[in-house]
Structures are given as structure tokens and as C-alpha cells.
Amino acid sequence: NSKVIQTPRYLVKGQGQKAKMRCIPEKGHPVVFWYQQNKNNEFKFLINFQNQEVLQQIDMTEKRFSAECPSNSPCSLEIQSSEAGDSALYLCASSRDGYEQYFGPGTRLTVL
Amino acid sequence: GDSVTQTEGQVALSEEDFLTIHCNYSASGYPTLFWYVQYPGEGPQLLFRASRDKEKGSSRGFEATYDKGTTSFHLRKASVQESDSAVYYCALLNSGGSNYKLTFGKGTLLTVTP
Numbered sequence: 001n002s003k004v005i006q007t008p009r010y011l012v013k014g015q016g017q018k019a020k021m022r023c024i025p026e027k028g029h030p031v032v033f034w035y036q037q038n039k040n041n042e043f044k045f046l047i048n049f050q051n052q053e054v055l056q057q058i059d060m061t062e063k064r065f066s067a068e069c070p071s072n073s074p075c076s077l078e079i080q081s082s083e084a085g086d087s088a089l090y091l092c093a094s095s096r097d098g099y100e101q102y103f104g105p106g107t108r109l110t111v112l
Numbered sequence: 113g114d115s116v117t118q119t120e121g122q123v124a125l126s127e128e129d130f131l132t133i134h135c136n137y138s139a140s141g142y143p144t145l146f147w148y149v150q151y152p153g154e155g156p157q158l159l160f161r162a163s164r165d166k167e168k169g170s171s172r173g174f175e176a177t178y179d180k181g182t183t184s185f186h187l188r189k190a191s192v193q194e195s196d197s198a199v200y201y202c203a204l205l206n207s208g209g210s211n212y213k214l215t216f217g218k219g220t221l222l223t224v225t226p
Contacts, residue, residue, distance in 0.1 A: 004155075031212065041199060045213040056211050091155050098212035099144055099205060103155030 004104035021107040022074040025094030114139040116217035135202035143204040
């Protein structure tokens with residue numbers, strides 16, 4: 001079973017509010033990913049890190065989304081100004097080598 | 113771009129039935145293929161992976177064989193149990209450019225009745 005920890009499990013925000021979620025990757029996993037899973041169970045890659053450096057992020061992420069993975073602190077994903085379309089399950093995954101990715105339980109964001 | 117197609121959106125079986133979920137992929141290069149399972153309220157769990165042609169991945173009675181010729185990675189289990197009820201995702205990873213992002217299929221909801 002995965003040892004990736006995500007908090008909070010549920011997050012409710014109004015439109016325009018900030019939403020922040022955290023992830024503690026498995027010990028010894030330097031690669032961290034954020035994915036968005038929508039209500040149709042479709043996955044969208046958002047961003048990934050190796051150690052503290054961004055490997056790749058999608059355009060959407062560059063505008064309203066920000067993420068970081070500081071050393072000795074949880075990784076985080078923040079949406080600066082939430083929109084209704086951001087309602088989804090946000091999944092953090094970690095990996096030793098980038099290939100086998102182990103997911104946490106996710107943070108379910110609801111934007112009212 | 114890369115894509116994964118799962119033919120079945122939903123599969124309903126009885127316990128001890130044989131399971132097949134079809135997965136075909138389209139990708140440049142030589143991707144690594146995965147099967148994940150997701151239970152309600154949880155994140156996807158990795159079942160297994162395969163990295164080269166004719167390699168078989170297996171776990172918990174599930175298996176799939178990488179077939180580069182037909183670009184397929186079909187999931188099979190000889191005898192399903194009620195506890196196997198979940199959503200199953202086929203996924204691929206093309207590591208060109210050090211990206212490592214997974215591309216998922218749309219998922220197959222498996223319901224097993226006793």
C-alpha cells in the first residue's frame with residue numbers, strides 16, 4: 001500500500017478563494033507528481049518535481065496554479081483563485097525513478 | 113500525442129467468472145505500460161507494469177502481456193471475486209524528455225456480484 005500522505009482529504013472553497021493542499025511523498029522517492037482527476041475519472045497531469053526542481057508543468061498550472069516541493073517540508077499545490085471548473089480530486093504521486101508512481105488518497109476540492 | 117483506449121467502460125460479472133479488459137495504446141517510441149486499480153475514496157494503486165515486448169506483468173491473480181505488434185496490454189483474471197470490484201485503468205509512460213507523466217485510459221468499472 002502507498003505511503004503517500006495528502007492533506008486535507010476534503011476542501012471546500014468559494015469562487016475566487018485560494019485553495020491549498022499538501023503532500024508528503026514516500027520516503028526515498030525524489031520524484032513527485034500532481035494530477036487532477038475530474039468527475040468523469042479523466043486524469044490530467046499538472047506538474048512534476050525531481051527533488052525540489054520542476055521537471056514539467058502544463059500551461060494551466062503556470063497561470064493560476066502554483067506548486068513547490070521544498071526540502072524537509074511537505075510538497076504543496078495551491079490554486080490562487082478557485083473556479084468552479086477546478087472542482088476535482090487532486091492526486092499526489094511519488095516515485096523512486098519516475099516510472100512506478102504511487103498515489104496518495106487525494107484531496108477532493110469542491111468550489112462552490 | 114500518446115493515448116490509451118480501454119474498450120469497455122463497464123463490466124459486470126459474477127464471482128469466479130473470467131475477466132478480460134481490453135487496452136490498446138498509441139505512442140511514439142517504446143512506452144512502459146501499467147495497470148492501476150482504484151477503489152472508492154482512494155487513489156489509484158499500481159497493480160503491475162511491463163516495459164518490453166512479450167513481458168508479462170502480474171499481481172493478485174491479474175496479468176497482462178505487453179504486445180508491441182498489436183499495441184495492446186489486455187488485463188485478464190481467471191476467477192474474479194466480489195472484492196475485485198473497482199475501476200481499472202490502463203496507463204502508459206513515455207519517458208522522452210525526462211517527462212515521466214502517465215497517460216491514462218478512461219477506466220473500466222468492474223462490478224462483481226456474489
